[in-house]
Amino acid sequence: MNNKTLIKDEIVNIERIAPNILSFSKKHIFNNLINKSIEIIIVPKSEDLTANQKNVGIIIDENLIFKILSQHYKNVLITEIKTKKDLAKMALRKPDLVFSGVKYFYFNEKKIWLNDYLELNDILYIASSKSTLLKESNKSRAKKIMQKLNIATADFFTTEPNEHKNKNSIPITFPLFVKPITGGDSRGIDVNSIVYNYEDFKKKVLDIKLNQHSRCIVEKYLPGKEYSVGIFKDNMDGNIEAMPIEIIVKKNINGHHILDFDTKKNDEEKVVEVLDKKIFKQLCIIAKKSFVALDGKSFGRIDIKMDCLGNPHFIEANLMPGIRKGYFFRSCLLNLGINYEEMILKITANGLH
Numbered sequence: 628m629n630n631k632t633l634i635k636d637e638i639v640n641i642e643r644i645a646p647n648i649l650s651f652s653k654k655h656i657f658n659n660l661i662n663k664s665i666e667i668i669i670v671p672k673s674e675d676l677t678a679n680q681k682n683v684g685i686i687i688d689e690n691l692i693f694k695i696l697s698q699h700y701k702n703v704l705i706t707e708i709k710t711k712k713d714l715a716k717m718a719l720r721k722p723d724l725v726f727s728g729v730k731y732f733y734f735n736e737k738k739i740w741l742n743d744y745l746e747l748n749d750i751l752y753i754a755s756s757k758s759t760l761l762k763e764s765n766k767s768r769a770k771k772i773m774q775k776l777n778i779a780t781a782d783f784f785t786t787e788p789n790e791h792k793n794k795n796s797i798p799i800t801f802p803l804f805v806k807p808i809t810g811g812d813s814r815g816i817d818v819n820s821i822v823y824n825y826e827d828f829k830k831k832v833l834d835i836k837l838n839q840h841s842r843c844i845v846e847k848y849l850p851g852k853e854y855s856v857g858i859f860k861d862n863m864d865g866n867i868e869a870m871p872i873e874i875i876v877k878k879n880i881n882g883h884h885i886l887d888f889d890t891k892k893n894d895e896e897k898v899v900e901v902l903d904k905k906i907f908k909q910l911c912i913i914a915k916k917s918f919v920a921l922d923g924k925s926f927g928r929i930d931i932k933m934d935c936l937g938n939p940h941f942i943e944a945n946l947m948p949g950i951r952k953g954y955f956f957r958s959c960l961l962n963l964g965i966n967y968e969e970m971i972l973k974i975t976a977n978g979l980h
């Protein structure tokens with residue numbers, strides 16, 4: 628037996644027992660980077676770094692992602708897209724995968740959805756398609772899909788100032804929870820989001836119109852514990868992994884546990900493993916069903932809150948979840964025991980399928 632056959636046998640052996648070690652060994656024995664091209668696409672950052680760039684779904688640290696990916700893949704590039712021409716040039720380069728958190732671009736006041744554009748050009752990407760992202764970002768639309776499939780979600784209606792003119796026109800009994808119909812990062816959510824009467828309702832709806840420039844979704848208030856479930860969907864075999872975490876928030880001045888804007892901004896919440904087996908299973912079931920209902924692809928996060936009886940309810944889906952050190956990363960860390968680099972590589976490898 629020559630040396631080459633020996634190494635080959637050894638690799639087959641390693642592949643069987645530890646596929647992760649295999650990719651590491653291949654790289655180090657043969658210094659053999661994976662022969663794929665990956666383009667990390669970003670848009671110019673807004674001058675005000677705290678501003679909400681609505682067209683960016685996942686804020687990524689492109690230099691860190693570049694560093695991680697170029698240790699494993701042969702051709703990795705960061706491209707800032709400023710014009711339609713930049714986008715066309717990228718399509719001509721035809722990378723094997725685009726790693727990006729951009730949802731859409733505005734060129735001459737026309738929206739171009741990145742993932743749509745990539746599909747047209749036969750280029751793979753890391754998250755869900757445009758139609759899924761549209762379903763997810765409108766909370767009313769996402770909840771209607773859940774209702775149709777009998778997935779538990781709080782009763783709700785949508786409104787704006789002067790639409791529900793008196794207390795008799797409110798279709799659900801108080802207490803209610805009022806929030807912007809689209810959005811994220813708990814924008815517009817504060818101690819006044821829980822309303823007990825028509826006057827409070829009217830005030831909060833006006834506040835959201837004035838400060839968030841948004842219509843409202845008004846839901847039955849869910850007083851129970853809060854969870855988020857990270858999801859990985861294998862693009863090869865369709866298998867879905869669910870990774871629940873519990874989000875523990877301190878009581879606010881009214882004694883409610885709400886993940887409001889300040890709590891989130893100041894990182895005051897605690898994230899822990901879900902140890903109760905029954906709850907863990909319930910969360911996995913509802914989160915997987917919700918992800919499938921929205922036709923989610925690759926990865927995402929489903930937010931869930933318990934009602935007063937401890938039954939899990941779908942709150943919202945994040946199919947372009949933050950992948951810095953946020954809930955998605957922590958759901959990977961606490962459930963799979965993987966670190967940041969391994970998470971990025973898992974997203975990338977899945978995207979390449």
Ligand SMILES: Nc1ncnc2c1ncn2[C@@H]1O[C@H](COP(=O)(O)OP(=O)(O)O)[C@@H](O)[C@H]1O
Pocket residue numbers: 781804806810811812813814816846847848849850853884885886887930932942943
């Ligand atoms: N129906 C509800 N009852 C109680 N709390 C809610 C309800 N809906 C949302 N919340 C609270 O508000 C937070 C933010 O709501 P969410 O819809 O997830 O908005 P965002 O997109 O900003 O994350 C949730 O994490 C939860 O703490």
Ligand SMILES: [Mg+2]
Pocket residue numbers: 812813930943
């Ligand atoms: Mg949320």
